[in-house]
Amino acid sequence: MLRIGVIGCGTIGTAICKAIDNGIIEAELVAIYDRNVEDVEKLKSSLNSCRPDTLDIMDMSKQIDLLVECASQEAVYEVIPVALLAHCDVMIMSVGAFADEKLRKTIENLARNNNCKVYMPSGAIVGLDGIKSASVEKIHSVTLTTQKPPGGLAGAPFVDRNNIELDKINCKTVLFEGSASEAVRAFPANVNVAATLSLAGIGFEKTRVRIVANPALTRNIHEITVEGAFGEFTTRIENIPSPTNPRSSYLAPLSAIATLRMISNPFQIGT
Numbered sequence: 031m032l033r034i035g036v037i038g039c040g041t042i043g044t045a046i047c048k049a050i051d052n053g054i055i056e057a058e059l060v061a062i063y064d065r066n067v068e069d070v071e072k073l074k075s076s077l078n079s080c081r082p083d084t085l086d087i088m089d090m091s092k093q094i095d096l097l098v099e100c101a102s103q104e105a106v107y108e109v110i111p112v113a114l115l116a117h118c119d120v121m122i123m124s125v126g127a128f129a130d131e132k133l134r135k136t137i138e139n140l141a142r143n144n145n146c147k148v149y150m151p152s153g154a155i156v157g158l159d160g161i162k163s164a165s166v167e168k169i170h171s172v173t174l175t176t177q178k179p180p181g182g183l184a185g186a187p188f189v190d191r192n193n194i195e196l197d198k199i200n201c202k203t204v205l206f207e208g209s210a211s212e213a214v215r216a217f218p219a220n221v222n223v224a225a226t227l228s229l230a231g232i233g234f235e236k237t238r239v240r241i242v243a244n245p246a247l248t249r250n251i252h253e254i255t256v257e258g259a260f261g262e263f264t265t266r267i268e269n270i271p272s273p274t275n276p277r278s279s280y281l282a283p284l285s286a287i288a289t290l291r292m293i294s295n296p297f298q299i300g301t
């Protein structure tokens with residue numbers, strides 16, 4: 031059975047561990063880790079049958095087949111190279127870290143040299159199947175428009191740097207327009223989806239991102255428009271925010287769980 035380690039015991043990490051615990055994912059939960067000790071203990075005490083150890087990345091990677099990162103972009107730098115050097119496959123949620131081309135190349139080389147896979151779930155967006163197919167031929171443009179309730183953008187460096195008072199926004203307001211590369215640095219915990227979209231399509235510089243604070247919303251909306259040799263498509267998803275983290279849509283942990291199920295399934299569906 032696949033032996034899994036999880037870094038990050040927040041909203042997504044908890045959902046993944048619970049899915050292993052209740053048999054939705056067929057795997058062994060070997061170890062978990064979070065920089066907040068109390069989050070690790072809270073998660074452990076919520077599990078019924080799994081008894082994961084608390085191990086740092088060095089010890090964890092010696093005992094697992096697959097490392098799941100669901101912590102932060104900085105955690106990608108800290109844990110993914112270590113895991114790949116130990117011949118573990120990895121699944122990354124904080125995909126925005128890959129706006130750093132040097133990190134991306136390092137991780138790609140490590141994965142190739144150690145014969146490992148790097149999985150990046152679709153997360154909170156729909157349409158990656160289409161853009162992957164479309165990218166076999168020429169893609170002219172990719173645009174992501176993300177709308178969140180203002181509170182779902184709290185804590186973003188862009189918001190803090192520009193002294194944006196989110197609680198005073200009383201109508202739909204475009205906060206940011208730029209490349210995916212700029213977007214994932216300005217909003218590292220809000221638009222990792224822009225990074226996944228970039229990697230599937232035309233890259234971080236050509237993918238355009240618009241981020242909108244909309245007080246009329248209770249959902250996180252991501253709209254993607256792709257134009258290319260194949261024609262044109264638009265996808266739109268209205269995501270219910272996760273109850274424990276309004277920045278992260280509920281579909282994101284579901285997508286992580288679905289990816290882990292796919293890994294151990296002989297049937298691979300979709301592009």
Ligand SMILES: NC(=O)C1=CN([C@@H]2O[C@H](COP(=O)(O)OP(=O)(O)OC[C@H]3O[C@@H](n4cnc5c(N)ncnc54)[C@H](OP(=O)(O)O)[C@@H]3O)[C@@H](O)[C@H]2O)C=CC1
Binds near residue numbers: 038066
């Ligand atoms: N790809 C996608 O579509 C999506 C990606 N995400 C991303 O997935 C990640 C997890 O999301 P979510 O579970 O909602 O986040 P949470 O904030 O709920 O949980 C993350 C946990 O990881 C901890 N953590 C952060 N950095 C480190 C580190 N370097 N080492 C150890 N622990 C760390 C956090 O601690 P602390 O609270 O101290 O920071 C927190 O306890 C985030 O980066 C998020 O932006 C989210 C939604 C969609």
Ligand SMILES: O=C([O-])CC(=O)C(=O)O
Binds near residue numbers: 224269277280
């Ligand atoms: O969950 C979402 O709606 C998107 C998100 O936070 C991210 O991509 O980081």
